[in-house]
Amino acid sequence: MKQGSLTRRNFVTAAALGAVAMGAAAATGCSAPAAKDEAATDAAAAEGESMAAADYQNIYADGANLMPARKAKCPGPRGPVAFEAELQGSVDREEDFDVVVVGAGIGGLMAALKAADMGAKVLVLEKMTRGRGCFECFGAVDAKIQKEAGLEIDRAVLLDEIYRSAYYRIRPEAPRTYVERSGEATDFWQAMLDKGANGFIITPVAEAPATNGMPAMTQFIPSELGFYDSPCLPESAGVRSGLSGIYVCLEMQDIAKSAYPENIDMRFSTPAVQLERGEDGRVTGVVARDADGYFRANAAQGVILATGGYDANPEMMEAWTRPEDYAYSSWWNPGWGTTGDGHMMGLAVGAQMDPIPHPVMNFRWGTPTSFADFRTWNAVYFGILVNGRGQRFVREDGPFQVVSNAQNAQPAFGKNCWYIFDEAMSEGLEDGGFEEFKSKGWLYEGNTAAELAEACGIDAEGLQATLDRYAGFFKNMRDEDFDRDLNITMPFTGGKLYAFTSNSNVLATVGGLCIDANCSVIDMDDEPIPGLFACGNVSGSFFAGNYPRHIPGTSIGRAITFGYVAAESAVNGTIGVGPKLDGNAPALFAYAEGGAVSDEALANSEDLGMWNPYAPIHGSSLDYTPEQLGGNAMACENCHEYRAGGETVADGMKWLAE
Numbered sequence: 029m030k031q032g033s034l035t036r037r038n039f040v041t042a043a044a045l046g047a048v049a050m051g052a053a054a055a056t057g058c059s060a061p062a063a064k065d066e067a068a069t070d071a072a073a074a075e076g077e078s079m080a081a082a083d084y085q086n087i088y089a090d091g092a093n094l095m096p097a098r099k100a101k102c103p104g105p106r107g108p109v110a111f112e113a114e115l116q117g118s119v120d121r122e123e124d125f126d127v128v129v130v131g132a133g134i135g136g137l138m139a140a141l142k143a144a145d146m147g148a149k150v151l152v153l154e155k156m157t158r159g160r161g162c163f164e165c166f167g168a169v170d171a172k173i174q175k176e177a178g179l180e181i182d183r184a185v186l187l188d189e190i191y192r193s194a195y196y197r198i199r200p201e202a203p204r205t206y207v208e209r210s211g212e213a214t215d216f217w218q219a220m221l222d223k224g225a226n227g228f229i230i231t232p233v234a235e236a237p238a239t240n241g242m243p244a245m246t247q248f249i250p251s252e253l254g255f256y257d258s259p260c261l262p263e264s265a266g267v268r269s270g271l272s273g274i275y276v277c278l279e280m281q282d283i284a285k286s287a288y289p290e291n292i293d294m295r296f297s298t299p300a301v302q303l304e305r306g307e308d309g310r311v312t313g314v315v316a317r318d319a320d321g322y323f324r325a326n327a328a329q330g331v332i333l334a335t336g337g338y339d340a341n342p343e344m345m346e347a348w349t350r351p352e353d354y355a356y357s358s359w360w361n362p363g364w365g366t367t368g369d370g371h372m373m374g375l376a377v378g379a380q381m382d383p384i385p386h387p388v389m390n391f392r393w394g395t396p397t398s399f400a401d402f403r404t405w406n407a408v409y410f411g412i413l414v415n416g417r418g419q420r421f422v423r424e425d426g427p428f429q430v431v432s433n434a435q436n437a438q439p440a441f442g443k444n445c446w447y448i449f450d451e452a453m454s455e456g457l458e459d460g461g462f463e464e465f466k467s468k469g470w471l472y473e474g475n476t477a478a479e480l481a482e483a484c485g486i487d488a489e490g491l492q493a494t495l496d497r498y499a500g501f502f503k504n505m506r507d508e509d510f511d512r513d514l515n516i517t518m519p520f521t522g523g524k525l526y527a528f529t530s531n532s533n534v535l536a537t538v539g540g541l542c543i544d545a546n547c548s549v550i551d552m553d554d555e556p557i558p559g560l561f562a563c564g565n566v567s568g569s570f571f572a573g574n575y576p577r578h579i580p581g582t583s584i585g586r587a588i589t590f591g592y593v594a595a596e597s598a599v600n601g602t603i604g605v606g607p608k609l610d611g612n613a614p615a616l617f618a619y620a621e622g623g624a625v626s627d628e629a630l631a632n633s634e635d636l637g638m639w640n641p642y643a644p645i646h647g648s649s650l651d652y653t654p655e656q657l658g659g660n661a662m663a664c665e666n667c668h669e670y671r672a673g674g675e676t677v678a679d680g681m682k683w684l685a686e
Contacts, residue, residue: 099351100352100354101342102342102343102345102346103356104339104340105359105364106364107340107363107365107366108367109367109369110299110317111302111368112301112302119315119323119324120321120323121322122324122326123326124328125325125327126143126148126150126329127139127140127148127151127327127331127595127598127599128327128331129152129331129595130333130335131152131370132154132158132294133277133564134276134277134584135334135587135588135591136159136335137281138217138280138591138592139561139563139592139595140152140284140292140294141216141280141287141288142599143291143595143598144288144291146596146600148599150288150291150293151327152284152294152295153295153298153299153300153314153316153325154296154297154299155299156296157297158277158278158296160277161273162273163583163584164273165252165584166252166253166585166587167252167579167580167584167585168211168213168251168589169183169186169206169207169208169210169211169251171210171211171214171230171253172211172214172215172218173232174250179250181249181251182249183207186207187203189249190203190570190579191203193571193573193576194570194576195572197573198572199569201543202543202590203570205545205589206589206590209589210589212592213589213591213592214230217230217592221276221283224280224283224286225282226260226279227260228255228260228275228276228279229255229257229258230253230255231255231256232250233252234250234252252580252581254272260275261275295318297318297319298316299369300325301314301315301316301373302314302315303331310557311331311557313325313326313327314327329599330559330560330561330594330597331561332561333370333560333563334564334566335365335368335369335373335564335566337366337540338367339388339534339535339536340364340365340367344367344368344371345537348384348537349385349386350385352437353385353436355436356441357531357532357534358398358531358534359398359533359534359535360391360394360534366565370541370562370566371540374560374562375541377560378551378552379542379550379557379560380541380549382540382569387537387572388536388538389429389534389536389538389574389577390429390433390534391429391432391533391535392431392532392533393428394432395531396529396531404465404528407449407453407526408449409517410453410518411448411453411528412448412449412494413445413530414446415439415442415444416438416444416445416486418481418486418487418490418492418494419490420494420498420510421434421435422435424512424517425512427576428577429577435530435531444485445529445531446484446530447528447530448527450520450524450525451524452518452521470528471526471527471528472526473525473526474527477492477495479525480525480526484529498520501514536565538565538570538571538575538583539568539571540565540567541566542569543567543568544569546593547561547563547594547597549561549562561597561598563587563591563593564587564591565587570586
């Protein structure tokens with residue numbers, strides 16, 4: 029029997045996570061809870077209530093420094109947690125793979141396809157019936173389609189904006205990997221989609237400058253790409269945010285089955301519940317659960333976590349994010365699988381997590397149940413946003429997260445905020461929409477500011493003063509309060525006034541396990557954990573404060589890029605033993621077999637560029653193609669007698685010199 033993932037020391041530091049296994053995790057099932065299944069949802073909620081937010085905060089035991097924050101209850105969805113600190117049964121089966129990918133969303137599928145394309149035997153574990161893949165667009169730098177379109181992207185400008193948006197509270201390695209490898213990853217993605225049956229195509233997306241106000245970075249960083257020109261997409265995909273991504277995700281699942289039937293084993297309704305880490309420190313695989321019980325999935329080359337965020341885990345939200353980011357927010361969440369399983373599995377084996385408070389992808393234009401109905405967009409775009417005192421508090425055309433943050437900072441976490449607009453601004457909001465929103469208590473009207481204020485509970489004098497002051501700005505076309513661009517909006521023209529309720533909207537959490545440039549998860553000593561990688565929203569080291577909506581496509585951009593890079597790193601054996609494939613660099617075969625190396629082989633190797641990615645004298649693994657790099661880890665061990673946690677590279681260098 030292998031050493032389990034939780035040593036006594038690890039279990040002590042992760043003990044606070046144990047309630048997950050005893051509570052909501054026990055109900056981890058085959059599908060997301062249906063909205064109509066109130067009994068099941070209530071039961072899961074009742075189980076989860078036994079876990080306090082502090083249970084998630086105390087993961088570092090004596091190393092924790094808990095910061096006081098105003099207490100608030102998270103109203104978000106409660107999904108089925110898969111992680112188990114202690115198994116509730118025995119492991120009676122064992123299977124061997126090269127790579128295990130946990131999560132079949134966009135990042136996990138990208139990782140699976142890349143690893144399979146490199147010849148690896150891949151197991152994909154997904155706890156839900158379908159992997160989540162909800163997105164509109166994504167970002168990349170110097171992809172083939174961008175070059176063909178003549179789009180020039182200044183990498184330095186993009187990197188600087190990523191750093192500045194995080195207030196430089198991040199290390200440069202992960203963002204640099206995104207900028208340097210995203211184009212390559214995108215080209216691979218298109219090549220994979222070309223294997224599908226539906227004809228998905230990636231094309232540049234031009235975002236309207238008026239929507240971002242900071243200003244829109246698409247003017248300076250034309251890095252946004254999407255699928256809107258794909259003829260296979262239904263018309264509704266252009267209206268419902270995120271729908272195009274769901275179709276793409278399903279296509280990638282089909283491609284995995286059809287193009288790589290011998291390489292990819294994809295299992296739904298099969299959660300990974302624990303990581304396993306050996307005595308030498310290497311993550312060797314996972315323990316998973318299916319209808320027949322627990323089984324061990326060994327991963328010779330690595331485990332890639334692609335489990336998404338934890339926006340469907342209220343206790344984690346309360347422990348790791350700001351209360352104002354969730355207290356009076358709604359959720360735009362097409363799946364309930366994002367419960368922080370990968371975060372907790374990583375923490376249980378000693379991984380480092382982004383510092384608190386974690387960044388949240390929170391947008392403006394929320395309604396009490398979800399994202400604003402597209403029928404209201406025209407009205408709220410031209411209107412003004414006020415609090416319960418009738419006062420404006422933000423530039424309304426600012427980036428989504430900026431407006432959301434300002435709203436959350438209002439009294440009672442933004443509970444009483446309203447978009448105010450008039451009849452002229454409401455064009456496109458049909459009678460049916462008016463009646464529907466009125467019946468829900470979201471929309472009120474009045475012939476005067478006083479009537480409107482009385483109807484919805486806004487301070488009447490404050491609202492009238494705000495409307496008068498705002499009208500005056502149009503005389504000189506200058507918003508003296510928040511510098512809104514008045515050239516792309518309109519003044520109030522008289523007639524009936526409307527108030528539409530508004531709150532922030534949570535889309536995802538974007539803080540996670542810290543990673544390095546190879547997408548290896550790092551530990552509390554800032555060293556990579558051998559055999560453990562992360563991509564997408566379970567990974568960190570990229571955002572701080574907020575998700576920067578004004579930068580084109582970094583969320584899905586990093587998911588596909590880091591899935592690609594994580595797979596490459598695992599299969600190439602950046603830590604541990606990699607596969608031996610045809611086409612290796614000339615010297616590597618001899619090294620891997622432990623044999624002598626000829627002068628000619630060494631010269632050929634030098635011509636290609638040195639190959640050890642961990643020693644500066646050898647340069648970068650990027651000097652080789654993935655095929656050439658296959659087997660480099662075995663070569664490293666024979667040449668340098670080096671394995672993570674074993675002998676030093678210096679000893680190997682002495683051997684090489686002799």
